[in-house]
Amino acid sequence: MKFSRIFFVFFACAMLFSTTTAAPENFFKELERAGQRIRDAIISAAPAVETIAQAQKIIKGGGD
Template sequence: MDFVCQHCGALKFAGETPGLCCLSASIILKHFSVQSPLLVTFKMNFSCALFFVFACLSVFAMASAAPWNPFKELERAGQRVRDAVISAAPAVATVGQAAAIARGG
């Protein structure tokens, strides 16, 4: 928006027809104020609105998710360590054979 109408103060684009907004002051709209409940809700301060959104998301997350079980996580970590040790066995054997060859045996 590059220009301001000299009659009504409307913001206008660069090539927009002059007088398109108010017909060159032949139409004058009076200013009015409406306080709707929706408008009042949107005028809440930011922290209250943010807290409301966070509370709603927390409620939906708790309603749909299973509770966190630390023992299951510990069991999974133990299984990963066990699997890593098992998969490393061939590499350890190869290193042992290489060390035996290096010692001359």
């Protein structure tokens, strides 16, 4: 059992290090892109969140 845990941890670490990429050339540009992706994800999720809020209101008996 201990061997399987050690093997799993070793394999997980090997996969972690093999999938890393080099440092970006411009860190702030990459940070800005990440922020834009988060913003776009929030904007695209807005209709789903509104639908869930309406469903919760209906379930609580406050729907008009």
